[in-house]
Amino acid sequence: FIEERKRRTIAAEIASTATELGASLADIVWSLRAGTRNLQELVYHLAERGTRLFPSETTEFKTEIGTPPSEIQLSVAVQRNVLLVVLEAMHNAARHARATKVVLGFTRVSRATWKIWVSDNGIGMPHDVEKTTSMGMVNMRRRAGLIAAQLECQSAPQQGTTITLTFNAPS
Numbered sequence: 001f002i003e004e005r006k007r008r009t010i011a012a013e014i015a016s017t018a019t020e021l022g023a024s025l026a027d028i029v030w031s032l033r034a035g036t037r038n039l040q041e042l043v044y045h046l047a048e049r050g051t052r053l054f055p056s057e058t059t060e061f062k063t064e065i066g067t068p069p070s071e072i073q074l075s076v077a078v079q080r081n082v083l084l085v086v087l088e089a090m091h092n093a094a095r096h097a098r099a100t101k102v103v104l105g106f107t108r109v110s111r112a113t114w115k116i117w118v119s120d121n122g123i124g125m126p127h128d129v130e131k132t133t134s135m136g137m138v139n140m141r142r143r144a145g146l147i148a149a150q151l152e153c154q155s156a157p158q159q160g161t162t163i164t165l166t167f168n169a170p171s
Contacts, residue, residue, distance in 0.1 A: 043069040066107030089118035089163035097122025119162040125155040
């Protein structure tokens with residue numbers, strides 16, 4: 001009986017990992033496809049991924065668009081790194097936060113500067129956010145650095161986490 005339960009658990013984990021891997025590969029292909037390298041397509045793609053990642057019956061997912069994204073062309077590096085930072089933040093919220101609400105926000109800060117964030121009302125991070133060496137945070141910081149973006153993480157136990165990426169996309 002225990003062996004059967006163990007096999008089912010392992011099979012479910014394999015299926016979940018395969019689904020995540022497939023979605024990640026699709027995101028990479030999307031980011032390299034011609035005609036998708038503009039801010040509007042990036043934000044809409046992330047919003048669509050969020051709706052698939054957070055089914056309404058378990059976690060409410062919403063978007064807050066302060067300034068509608070424009071068709072500003074993005075370099076491959078900016079598009080790919082913004083995409084991967086935001087996806088990592090959303091996946092972290094889905095896997096670890098135990099949140100009932102997740103928000104993807106986006107707005108213009110200045111003529112060439114934009115801000116995108118993922119906020120949840122989950123359990124928060126159990127340790128000092130600035131000193132964390134978790135692989136997800138290390139990768140997000142590295143990706144932000146590659147495009148000279150600013151990454152901020154605010155988290156408090158039982159109050160949730162907000163990951164904010166401020167980046168340049170000159171018009």
